[in-house]
Amino acid sequence: MAQRKMDSGFERKLVIEVPLRFQGLIRLIAVTAAPAFVLFLLIPAPLVLPVLSILSLVIACVAATYALFINANRDAQGSTIWNIVYVFTFTWIVAGMISNPRHVLDWFDNLPMVP
Secondary structure: OOEEEEEEOEEEEEOOOOOHHHHHHHHHHHHHHHHHHHHHOOOOHHHHHHHHHHHHHHHHHHHHHHHHHHHHOHOOOOOOOHHHHHHHHHHHHHHHHHHHHHHHHHHHHHHHOOO
């Protein structure tokens, strides 16, 4: 809420004191970036975005199911879980739009030739 503060002068100033909350945003970005970083280490580079898209969809579905059935009575923790679902859904959509599915099809075509 807005509070009135008296400064050194006689005039009153209306000051809104809202703490900056970047820690939650930084945590959400870190939670989203961690699977992408691990995928860059484990699989070839052209396959990272399609796999990240599929992985984000799976994580978003699991987190949404958890938020609906397990954590339905707790609003404080439920909102945090829903934020995670929103971030992974957004990652799923963006990675799916950016990725080229042709790389995945080429990889499946070359898979039987590997000894």
